[in-house]
Amino acid sequence: MNEAIFYGAGFPYKPIKELPGKLIVLEGTDGVGRSTQIQLLRRWLEDEGYAVSDTGLRRSPLCQPGLDAAKDGHTLSPLTMSLFYATDFADRLENQIVPALKAGFVVLSDRYFYSIIARDIVRGANPQWARRVYGFALKPNLVIYLRSDVPTLVSRIVHGRGFNYWEAGMDVRCADNLYDSFNVYQSRLIEQFDGMAEEFGFVTVDATCPVQSVFEELRDIIKKHFESE
Amino acid sequence: MLRPGNYNGKLIVVEGIDGSGKSTQIDLLYKWLQTQGKSVYFSEWNSSALVKSTTRLGKKEKMFTPTSFSLLQGTDFADRWENFIMPMLKAGVIVLADRYAFTAFARDVAREVDPDWVRNLYSFATQPDLAFYFRVPLDIAVDRILSARSKLKYYESGMDLGLSDNKITSFRLFQQRIITEYDKMVDEMGFTVIDGTLPVEKQQKIVRQVVKKTLQGWQGLRSPFLPTRRTTRKHIIAPLEGQEGDK
Numbered sequence: 001m002n003e004a005i006f007y008g009a010g011f012p013y014k015p016i017k018e019l020p021g022k023l024i025v026l027e028g029t030d031g032v033g034r035s036t037q038i039q040l041l042r043r044w045l046e047d048e049g050y051a052v053s054d055t056g057l058r059r060s061p062l063c064q065p066g067l068d069a070a071k072d073g074h075t076l077s078p079l080t081m082s083l084f085y086a087t088d089f090a091d092r093l094e095n096q097i098v099p100a101l102k103a104g105f106v107v108l109s110d111r112y113f114y115s116i117i118a119r120d121i122v123r124g125a126n127p128q129w130a131r132r133v134y135g136f137a138l139k140p141n142l143v144i145y146l147r148s149d150v151p152t153l154v155s156r157i158v159h160g161r162g163f164n165y166w167e168a169g170m171d172v173r174c175a176d177n178l179y180d181s182f183n184v185y186q187s188r189l190i191e192q193f194d195g196m197a198e199e200f201g202f203v204t205v206d207a208t209c210p211v212q213s214v215f216e217e218l219r220d221i222i223k224k225h226f227e228s229e
Numbered sequence: 230m231l232r233p234g235n236y237n238g239k240l241i242v243v244e245g246i247d248g249s250g251k252s253t254q255i256d257l258l259y260k261w262l263q264t265q266g267k268s269v270y271f272s273e274w275n276s277s278a279l280v281k282s283t284t285r286l287g288k289k290e291k292m293f294t295p296t297s298f299s300l301l302q303g304t305d306f307a308d309r310w311e312n313f314i315m316p317m318l319k320a321g322v323i324v325l326a327d328r329y330a331f332t333a334f335a336r337d338v339a340r341e342v343d344p345d346w347v348r349n350l351y352s353f354a355t356q357p358d359l360a361f362y363f364r365v366p367l368d369i370a371v372d373r374i375l376s377a378r379s380k381l382k383y384y385e386s387g388m389d390l391g392l393s394d395n396k397i398t399s400f401r402l403f404q405q406r407i408i409t410e411y412d413k414m415v416d417e418m419g420f421t422v423i424d425g426t427l428p429v430e431k432q433q434k435i436v437r438q439v440v441k442k443t444l445q446g447w448q449g450l451r452s453p454f455l456p457t458r459r460t461t462r463k464h465i466i467a468p469l470e471g472q473e474g475d476k
Contacts, residue, residue: 008343008346009342009343009345009346011294011295011296012341012342012343013295013340013341013342013390014294061292062283062286062287062292062297063283065282065283065286066279066280066282066286067283069282070279076279077307077308077311079307079310079353080279080304080307080308080311083300083303083304083307083350084279084280084301084304086300086303086304087283087297087300087301087304090294090296090297090300091292091297094296094297095292095294129352129353132346132349133346133349133350135343135346135349136296136342136343136346
């Protein structure tokens, strides 16, 4: 790299000349195993001598308290949720991701704005509008899409953290109960991700495979990417 | 222009830099319309409860970048748009807004975000029926602000832009940039320009004339507090008063 390329206008008030680091994004729906893979990748990259920052879609210091309160009170509409998340994303991108890239880190991002617009569009946002909102977003060096199917997700959720109001899309009532709503909502999300895969150049990996083999595949993709630069 | 709105109500907004006198004018307009028996709703910039704590945190800790500031104010506006402005317009109310999307187009672009980007952000909102722009020379506005208030705040004075270490100098430079953006929007957004240096009552007279013209032949939601109707009711509906009292 490492010229900074943006999807739109970027940050006109703060031109970025060069970013020596690498931005690698793991995308995919809820319960697809992203955080597990990020832990494994981090360990491997550090063994290889890379400095790694794994700031992902964890909340930003600016928006975490307000967003958590708004989600608890269920006072977010699709539109305000979309914009509040965009605020959160901008804060993280400018204050965490870009500085780490400037310092030459490999940034492993657990999700990126693709997840946010997938959620927005499933909730009725105009797809063009949602994409343009993220005109300030940096183009990652590599986006890996961990693709799963709904039955696998259900199994992971059942044996993991359990069903949750937002991950089931209950705010838009895809069905009258958590389980059915989860199924409908997650399959709509997968549809969105599949559609974005080509548009944004995702490298798709089958996430229904065992953890270790998914990890090995990810490792090979990243290795190949580093060698190609 | 924003997308056209096809609501029963009327949307009237005031814009201008700090100290342009717009809030005084919209307050007088609000009271005048109420005494005319209209249903009026007033909405103020940056007043949604949804993002209040986040705004306070960001300002206190000086955490905002131009992009995150713009997005958070967009969230604030979206919340007011969906919960108040739009439903009120659908109900046939006159909505008066002290600042509207144009404030973002002026201020955020003064902070150097991309003009097209911020216009897209607000494209869910509709073009007002009337947009007053209170134009005043920088010196007059700055004098009004500084004589009325003891302290300028950090973001208000554009200190985040690093234009000057001096708050007043920074405020002046920032406001000048905002004026430039407003002036550019006069044709683009169809502003009705009001000379903000005129005496208050003269400005109000012009404002009322323009509003009157816009409301001509329009029937909005009737206000239950119409003074003339109250008198009429006493005469005509007097026999039914007993029934009404039961409610």
